[in-house]
Amino acid sequence: MSTIAPQVVEHVAEVARAARTAARQLALLTRAEKDAALLALADAVDAGADRVVQANEEDLERGRAAGLPENLLDRLTLDADRTRAVADALRQVASLPDPVGEVVRGSTLANGLQIRQVRVPMGVVGMIYEARPNVTVDAAGLGLKSGNAVILRGGSAAGSTNAALVAILRAGLEERGISPDAVTLLSEGGHDAARALMTARGLVDLVIPRGGAGLIQTVVTESTVPVIETGIGNCHVVVDASADPDMAVSIVTNSKTHRTSVCNAAESLLVHRDAAERVLPGVMEQLAAAGVTVHGDEEMRRYAEAAGAAFQPITDEDDDTEFLSLDISARVVADLDAAIAHVQEHTSGHTEAIVTADRAAARRFTAEVDAAAVLVNASTRFTDGGEFGFGAEIGISTQKLHARGPMALPELTTTKWVVEGDGQVR
Amino acid sequence: MSTIAPQVVEHVAEVARAARTAARQLALLTRAEKDAALLALADAVDAGADRVVQANEEDLERGRAAGLPENLLDRLTLDADRTRAVADALRQVASLPDPVGEVVRGSTLANGLQIRQVRVPMGVVGMIYEARPNVTVDAAGLGLKSGNAVILRGGSAAGSTNAALVAILRAGLEERGISPDAVTLLSEGGHDAARALMTARGLVDLVIPRGGAGLIQTVVTESTVPVIETGIGNCHVVVDASADPDMAVSIVTNSKTHRTSVCNAAESLLVHRDAAERVLPGVMEQLAAAGVTVHGDEEMRRYAEAAGAAFQPITDEDDDTEFLSLDISARVVADLDAAIAHVQEHTSGHTEAIVTADRAAARRFTAEVDAAAVLVNASTRFTDGGEFGFGAEIGISTQKLHARGPMALPELTTTKWVVEGDGQVR
Numbered sequence: 001m002s003t004i005a006p007q008v009v010e011h012v013a014e015v016a017r018a019a020r021t022a023a024r025q026l027a028l029l030t031r032a033e034k035d036a037a038l039l040a041l042a043d044a045v046d047a048g049a050d051r052v053v054q055a056n057e058e059d060l061e062r063g064r065a066a067g068l069p070e071n072l073l074d075r076l077t078l079d080a081d082r083t084r085a086v087a088d089a090l091r092q093v094a095s096l097p098d099p100v101g102e103v104v105r106g107s108t109l110a111n112g113l114q115i116r117q118v119r120v121p122m123g124v125v126g127m128i129y130e131a132r133p134n135v136t137v138d139a140a141g142l143g144l145k146s147g148n149a150v151i152l153r154g155g156s157a158a159g160s161t162n163a164a165l166v167a168i169l170r171a172g173l174e175e176r177g178i179s180p181d182a183v184t185l186l187s188e189g190g191h192d193a194a195r196a197l198m199t200a201r202g203l204v205d206l207v208i209p210r211g212g213a214g215l216i217q218t219v220v221t222e223s224t225v226p227v228i229e230t231g232i233g234n235c236h237v238v239v240d241a242s243a244d245p246d247m248a249v250s251i252v253t254n255s256k257t258h259r260t261s262v263c264n265a266a267e268s269l270l271v272h273r274d275a276a277e278r279v280l281p282g283v284m285e286q287l288a289a290a291g292v293t294v295h296g297d298e299e300m301r302r303y304a305e306a307a308g309a310a311f312q313p314i315t316d317e318d319d320d321t322e323f324l325s326l327d328i329s330a331r332v333v334a335d336l337d338a339a340i341a342h343v344q345e346h347t348s349g350h351t352e353a354i355v356t357a358d359r360a361a362a363r364r365f366t367a368e369v370d371a372a373a374v375l376v377n378a379s380t381r382f383t384d385g386g387e388f389g390f391g392a393e394i395g396i397s398t399q400k401l402h403a404r405g406p407m408a409l410p411e412l413t414t415t416k417w418v419v420e421g422d423g424q425v426r
Numbered sequence: 427m428s429t430i431a432p433q434v435v436e437h438v439a440e441v442a443r444a445a446r447t448a449a450r451q452l453a454l455l456t457r458a459e460k461d462a463a464l465l466a467l468a469d470a471v472d473a474g475a476d477r478v479v480q481a482n483e484e485d486l487e488r489g490r491a492a493g494l495p496e497n498l499l500d501r502l503t504l505d506a507d508r509t510r511a512v513a514d515a516l517r518q519v520a521s522l523p524d525p526v527g528e529v530v531r532g533s534t535l536a537n538g539l540q541i542r543q544v545r546v547p548m549g550v551v552g553m554i555y556e557a558r559p560n561v562t563v564d565a566a567g568l569g570l571k572s573g574n575a576v577i578l579r580g581g582s583a584a585g586s587t588n589a590a591l592v593a594i595l596r597a598g599l600e601e602r603g604i605s606p607d608a609v610t611l612l613s614e615g616g617h618d619a620a621r622a623l624m625t626a627r628g629l630v631d632l633v634i635p636r637g638g639a640g641l642i643q644t645v646v647t648e649s650t651v652p653v654i655e656t657g658i659g660n661c662h663v664v665v666d667a668s669a670d671p672d673m674a675v676s677i678v679t680n681s682k683t684h685r686t687s688v689c690n691a692a693e694s695l696l697v698h699r700d701a702a703e704r705v706l707p708g709v710m711e712q713l714a715a716a717g718v719t720v721h722g723d724e725e726m727r728r729y730a731e732a733a734g735a736a737f738q739p740i741t742d743e744d745d746d747t748e749f750l751s752l753d754i755s756a757r758v759v760a761d762l763d764a765a766i767a768h769v770q771e772h773t774s775g776h777t778e779a780i781v782t783a784d785r786a787a788a789r790r791f792t793a794e795v796d797a798a799a800v801l802v803n804a805s806t807r808f809t810d811g812g813e814f815g816f817g818a819e820i821g822i823s824t825q826k827l828h829a830r831g832p833m834a835l836p837e838l839t840t841t842k843w844v845v846e847g848d849g850q851v852r
Contacts, residue, residue, distance in 0.1 A: 024770075024794065027793075027794075027796075028793060028794070107815065109813070109814070109815060113804055113808060115814060117831075120796075122826055123796065123826070201646075205826050205827075206826070206827060220627075220650060221650050224646060224647050226653075226825060226826070226827040227652075228827070244849070246849075247848075247849040250849060250851050251849065251851060253851075254851035254852060255851075258851070258852050344450075362846070366844045367453075367454060368450070368453075368454070370453075370546075370549065370842075371842065372842065372843060373842070373843040373844075373845060374842060374843070374844055374845070375845040375846075375847070376844075376845065376846045376847065377846065377847045377848055377849055377850075378539055378845055378846070378847030378849070378850045378851075379850065379851040379852055381851070381852040382539060382845060382847075382850065382852065383843070383845075387535070387852075388535070388541060388843075389533065389535060399652060400548055400549070400631050400632070400652070400840035401631075401632060401652040401654070401827060401828045401840070402827045402828040404840050404841055404842065404843075405543075405841075405842075405843045414826035414827070414830050415830055415831075416796075416797065416798065416799070416800060416830065416831075417798060417799040417800070417809070417814075417830075417831045417832075418792045418799075418800055418802075419799060419800070419801040419802065419804055419808060419809075420788070420801075420802045420803065420804070421801070421802065421803045421804030421808075422673075422803055423670070423672075423673040423676060423677065423803055423804070424803075424804045424805060424808065425676050425677060425679075425680035425681075425684070425804075425805040425807070426680060426684050426805055426807045426808065426813075
């Protein structure tokens with residue numbers, strides 16, 4: 001690991017110290033003050049939409065010139081409609097309950113001390129993400145509502161858009177009497193700036209990486225600041241012997257094809273041998289209609305070919321691949337034990353689903369499979385902050401520390417024990 | 427950073443894989459099964475006490491020959507009485523509620539999906555700690571109760587004692603039909619074994635370091651597995667203008683002198699100028715009587731010398747020093763603002779206390795000071811799992827992620843979302 005340029009370390013430290021000062025102010029704001037600021041920021045984004053769209057066109061032009069693939073260009077795009085949606089997301093965050101100040105638990109001890117565990121902001125949160133400018137505004141809004149200052153390190157491909165957005169947000173904060181250092185964009189220093197952010201121990205309280213496996217791996221390996229990993233989803237759908245065939249067809253198809261580029265899309269299908277004959281003709285027909293390529297074992301080949309689905313023989317690698325495309329790995333398994341063992345071995349800890357009519361099978365699957373979300377008779381696509389009713393989402397955690405699964409406002413807070421006495425000593 | 431010897435990496439990976447298999451079994455045990463096992467382990471420790479004490483004498487002999495200081499030898503000592511206490515701690519853990527299976531929150535969504543967030547074990551927890559053999563048994567007991575397999579890397583000075591204890595625990599588990607790999611001691615591989623443990627991503631779910639600042643710093647910097655830091659305590663007592671003098675004397679004295687070697691002992695005293703004349707003569711008298719050396723400013727010097735307390739002029743370094751001895755840094759401050767600013771700058775995030783009769787001062791202090799525990803009119807010594815009524819403690823977290831303050835059984839768990847539907851798709 002090479003040394004980080006000292007002037008970048010100092011720049012990031014300065015930004016973080018300013019953010020810390022802002023965070024102290026944010027921590028004391030009332031919900032009413034924060035909500036009013038969020039609504040004002042939403043109006044400011046609407047009012048500045050032309051500026052944002054123009055900056056975004058600059059980014060897109062550079063991206064096209066650099067040969068960015070179409071799906072990345074799409075994620076980078078912030079046209080007038082999407083800018084409006086981004087402003088509306090701020091209004092949505094204003095409508096959510098404030099996690100700060102919630103008393104999580106408390107009691108009065110035998111000696112009369114009153115203890116209570118109260119939700120408080122983290123302090124300074126660093127976000128390291130790729131060229132998705134909507135994350136810039138979402139993170140700023142969720143940060144403000146949860147009382148945290150945010151330091152944003154977005155992908156350089158979105159540099160002009162992010163600069164325009166953050167300028168609008170900072171001006172909006174200042175107008176409401178809130179320190180603009182509540183939202184800072186780290187635009188200088190290249191990759192070193194991200195590394196300085198992840199190692200600013202004592203200045204930054206939490207780093208959240210959002211992006212591909214490579215980005216997350218780098219942050220986890222190099223960070224000395226606490227990290228919440230948001231991760232990949234190698235999600236399985238297990239069709240049990242007792243599965244209702246129509247339900248199995250519908251859940252497999254929806255999990256795989258509803259939207260392929262997302263982490264809660266299904267990537268693997270495991271079918272109990274006793275269900276194969278009843279379920280697989282229908283499943284393959286739907287997958288074929290949607291244009292899915294089945295990476296399957298020899299038993300799967302029969303059903304795939306009969307339904308006219310594209311087929312490739314499965315490789316060991318396929319079992320661990322998050323395709324994010326119209327591909328699925330598929331195996332027939334001998335029984336529920338084999339299905340659970342396969343999931344335990346290959347799960348990425350995101351979402352695992354079973355289709356079953358058997359109560360004991362459902363109980364075993366939910367107890368034994370170790371993932372952020374374990375679903376019975378529902379599409380994997382439901383693992384999502386919006387679907388769960390959280391109103392907003394900062395990411396989906398696939399690790400076990402602090403937060404697991406969809407993360408929203410409470411996950412951006414920590415707690416503090418407040419102890420009140422009248423002179424107690426030990 | 428040098429490379430870790432490959433055979434050590436492989437050894438630790440093997441241990442961790444075995445622990446993972448054991449963890450799957452532990453996760454499914456009922457509370458009754460776990461409690462029965464804990465009571466059996468307690469009996470086994472009692473029955474094997476002679477063997478433990480003898481092994482401990484070997485460690486002590488080596489320690490004395492190596493010139494270990496008296497306080498380390500004391501922490502290393504496990505005589506017959508302490509062995510009984512260690513066994514009783516297992517019985518105590520058996521009496522605590524089981525965190526596993528608790529439904530933390532849940533709801534029924536508009537589409538009929540029932541979602542619930544359920545507490546589940548972490549999986550495999552690594553403990554890296556110094557030569558305190560009681561931690562070996564505590565960690566094994568808390569791990570078992572919370573459904574986690576533990577991999578223990580204790581200080582080599584306690585090698586024989588830990589080996590004897592873990593042999594007893596493993597045999598006891600096996601007798602109850604529980605995999606002995608639920609508790610493993612990493613006794614080989616030297617420092618490389620600890621480093622292999624902290625970098626066993628995917629095999630180890632959590633590492634908890636317990637020990638001095640150096641150990642914790644190493645683990646935080648080198649670990650790629652999620653870490654919960656248990657940290658140092660540079661705890662302040664602030665005496666506000668409105669403080670009751672007797673209460674102030676009692677809380678300052680107790681916080682500093684009740685037990686000096688612990689992380690919740692006070693290390694710094696800040697006295698509002700308007701309280702100095704009423705409070706400091708009594709405080710200094712008590713500190714002098716207890717043999718405390720006051721590292722103070724010029725105003726403190728007057729009071730210290732008048733009371734006959736040992737005195738040294740305060741240095742900048744003293745403001746950040748966790749003395750863990752009969753020393754205290756002490757300053758007179760102009761007002762509450764100055765006191766809060768000083769605490770904000772020098773807190774280690776453990777415990778901060780104010781003595782005040784003023785409701786507004788108490789509210790400001792508890793709101794603005796950012797620490798795991800903020801106390802009003804109580805001794806800093808109360809930040810403790812036992813005192814808080816948690817029954818057991820695996821450490822005190824001074825960081826903000828996952829757990830903050832005293833950590834007990836719930837802090838050794840994560841959650842899983844269980845979603846049940848009847849065929850819902852998006």
